Amino acid sequence: MAAAAFLCARAAAPALLPPSRRLHCRLLASRVAAAAALSSSSGEGDGGVEFQGKVGFLGLGIMGAPMASNLIKAGCDVTVWNRTKSKCDPLLSLGAKYEPSPAEVASSCDVTFAMLADPQSAAEVACGADGAAEGLAPGKGYVDVSTVDGATSKLIGERITSTGASFLEAPVSGSKKPAEDGLLIFLTAGDESLYKRVAPLLDVMGKSRFYLGDVGNGAAMKLVVNMVMGSMMVSFSEGLLLSEKVGLDPNTLVEVISQGAISAPMFSLKGPSMVKAAYPTAFPLKHQQKDLRLALALAESVSQSIPTVAAANELYKAAKSLGLADHDFSAVIEALKAKAHSSQQ
Ligand SMILES: NC(=O)C1=CN([C@@H]2O[C@H](COP(=O)(O)OP(=O)(O)OC[C@H]3O[C@@H](n4cnc5c(N)ncnc54)[C@H](OP(=O)(O)O)[C@@H]3O)[C@@H](O)[C@H]2O)C=CC1
Numbered sequence: 001m002a003a004a005a006f007l008c009a010r011a012a013a014p015a016l017l018p019p020s021r022r023l024h025c026r027l028l029a030s031r032v033a034a035a036a037a038l039s040s041s042s043g044e045g046d047g048g049v050e051f052q053g054k055v056g057f058l059g060l061g062i063m064g065a066p067m068a069s070n071l072i073k074a075g076c077d078v079t080v081w082n083r084t085k086s087k088c089d090p091l092l093s094l095g096a097k098y099e100p101s102p103a104e105v106a107s108s109c110d111v112t113f114a115m116l117a118d119p120q121s122a123a124e125v126a127c128g129a130d131g132a133a134e135g136l137a138p139g140k141g142y143v144d145v146s147t148v149d150g151a152t153s154k155l156i157g158e159r160i161t162s163t164g165a166s167f168l169e170a171p172v173s174g175s176k177k178p179a180e181d182g183l184l185i186f187l188t189a190g191d192e193s194l195y196k197r198v199a200p201l202l203d204v205m206g207k208s209r210f211y212l213g214d215v216g217n218g219a220a221m222k223l224v225v226n227m228v229m230g231s232m233m234v235s236f237s238e239g240l241l242l243s244e245k246v247g248l249d250p251n252t253l254v255e256v257i258s259q260g261a262i263s264a265p266m267f268s269l270k271g272p273s274m275v276k277a278a279y280p281t282a283f284p285l286k287h288q289q290k291d292l293r294l295a296l297a298l299a300e301s302v303s304q305s306i307p308t309v310a311a312a313n314e315l316y317k318a319a320k321s322l323g324l325a326d327h328d329f330s331a332v333i334e335a336l337k338a339k340a341h342s343s344q345q
């Protein structure tokens with residue numbers, strides 16, 4: 001059965017909240033104006049929207065740090081934890097509190113977000129020793145925004161709900177810059193009341209949110225989006241290299257693409273630095289390859305053939321073996337260059 005889905009753009013968010021709700025997390029200044037405009041029609045008298053409760057954040061990498069930072073800047077009471085403790089320091093300077101384990105964060109907060117690297121780390125932080133589940137209890141919520149497969153998400157969800165707490169999966173579309181700008185797209189599934197409860201927080205960190213039904217649907221949507229993105233990047237890389245080889249200026253190709261039907265922000269954003277063989281990391285190549293691996297398993301589970309993705313995955317694997325795992329995923333072009341070089345010899 002197709003998942004029931006609904007989308008809420010940010011400006012519509014305050015209308016979801018009962019007028020009586022008094023939440024303690026003030027929205028960013030830019031959002032207060034939108035909230036105030038809506039509050040006059042929804043009956044909210046104070047012109048602001050607040051979240052009631054303390055917010056935990058586990059995992060302060062490229063994505064987690066700016067997301068937590070936006071919550072703090074919006075006035076939320078945020079407690080952080082990261083495996084490498086030093087990454088907490090910039091957040092502590094902004095006013096965050098620190099707890100020494102995921103369990104202690106979850107126990108001291110009403111809602112805890114997790115933004116971890118992969119299925120293994122997401123499961124470990126949620127369900128392992130001193131993991132978040134050990135600090136959860138009825139009335140609390142756990143929101144996993146990492147990109148994982150549906151089976152891992154379900155496993156995490158079962159452990160979380162066994163404590164009496166609620167679980168929402170909410171992977172994000174959008175990279176480092178949208179995370180910094182509070183413009184992510186949340187692909188949520190799981191407990192719908194938790195979804196409604198954390199909506200004001202999602203609206204601080206993102207520009208839109210989809211509720212997709214049962215746990216697993218958010219993970220699946222995210223993997224489908226990222227498998228398209230990973231294949232697009234490979235195709236774009238092939239185009240850049242071919243244009244150069246036949247004597248065209250690849251910068252002109254980037255410009256031509258930007259004006260036509262296949263225009264995409266990703267090409268305009270990454271193209272100019274790819275031409276210069278520079279790959280400043282926004283989305284690490286190792287995570288893109290992880291997502292292709294998970295998308296291939298998802299396709300296999302329903303006997304769907306995705307040969308383009310399978311071919312793209314091999315190139316990302318080759319790029320990893322060239323030592324490019326921590327570079328931006330656009331560095332996959334280097335695997336194509338290496339292939340061309342070895343076939344010339
Ligand atoms: N970067 C992007 O553009 C986007 C990424 N994503 C997804 O978001 C997630 C995070 O991505 P991103 O922030 O880029 O990744 P990073 O690699 O920058 O951060 C990964 C985080 O996971 C933590 N971590 C890794 N392994 C463990 C472990 N075994 N135990 C505890 N913590 C661990 C890291 O801790 P430590 O600091 O100690 O290493 C760090 O906090 C991934 O699932 C990714 O696919 C989704 C959308 C966009």
Ligand SMILES: O=CCCC(=O)O
Nearest residue numbers: 147173174175226283
């Ligand atoms: O998972 C990473 C997604 C990156 C993006 O959407 O730009």
